[in-house]
Amino acid sequence: MDKLLxxxxxxxxxxxxxxxxxxxxxxxxxxxxxxxxxxMLFEWMPILExxxxxxxxxxIVLSTSWVLGRSFDFAKSRLSSSLQKRVIGATFNHRLIRKxxxxxxxxxxxxxxxxxxxxxxSWFAIDDEELGWPAWCRDKLIRTDGAVGISNFDVxxxxxxxxxxx
Numbered sequence: 275m276d277k278l279l280x281x282x283x284x285x286x287x288x289x290x291x292x293x294x295x296x297x298x299x300x301x302x303x304x305x306x307x308x309x310x311x312x313x314m315l316f317e318w319m320p321i322l323e324x325x326x327x328x329x330x331x332x333x334i335v336l337s338t339s340w341v342l343g344r345s346f347d348f349a350k351s352r353l354s355s356s357l358q359k360r361v362i363g364a365t366f367n368h369r370l371i372r373k374x375x376x377x378x379x380x381x382x383x384x385x386x387x388x389x390x391x392x393x394x395x396s397w398f399a400i401d402d403e404e405l406g407w408p409a410w411c412r413d414k415l416i417r418t419d420g421a422v423g424i425s426n427f428d429v430x431x432x433x434x435x436x437x438x439x440x
Contacts (some may be wrong), residue, residue, distance in 0.1 A: 278363065278391055278392060279363050279392075280394060281331070282331065283329070283397070283440045284332070284335055284392065284394040284397040285333070285334050286337040286365065286385045286388070286400070286401070287322075287324075287336055287400055288305065288338050288400060288401040289316075289339075290339070290402070291421075292400050292418050292423045293316075293318050294308060294316050295310040295313040295420070296402055296423075296424070298315070301361070301417045306344075314348050316352060317425075319353065320333075322433075325430060325433050325434060325437065328437075329437045329440070331352075332440065333360050333361070334360040335362060335363050335388060335392070337362070337364070337365045337381060337385050337388075340352070341365075342373060343384050346363075346364050349435075365384040366367065366384070370391075379406075380407070381406065382405075382406045382408055383406055383407075385407075385411070386408045386410070391393060395412075396440040398415070399416065401415060401416075402418045402423070404417045416436065
């Protein structure tokens with residue numbers, strides 16, 4: 275069995291509503307696309323790159339539904355090379371849980387279970403979904419507005435603060 279990668283400092287990263295607008299659809303011929311006029315996939319990724327630039331020891335665990343819907347490799351490949359280098363895994367691991375069981379868990383439960391497995395010393399999550407986060411880890415969530423994601427200056431301030439606290 276593969277060894278679970280871990281790190282002392284971990285960012286749990288959602289894609290939709292964080293790195294781009296939340297209204298993402300998948301079509302068999304068109305592929306994955308944004309159904310919001312004027313928006314692009316991963317348009318706010320450079321913001322995350324800039325925020326993490328002075329924190330090279332922060333690893334990323336993908337907490338996005340893209341892993342469940344497509345694959346870990348596909349989701350990771352959508353990120354810039356600098357962010358890809360930080361990715362150590364995903365909350366969904368088909369060796370540990372079946373897709374149908376995993377999809378019944380809230381995002382917060384998915385992250386909480388992964389935190390329990392990896393045991394990072396310090397962690398936080400950036401996500402637009404706030405329902406279903408266990409009480410013990412709600413303060414680790416930086417919630418975004420799905421329409422503006424990490425482009426919101428207050429969110430960026432919260433991320434900077436959390437990174438400095440790590």
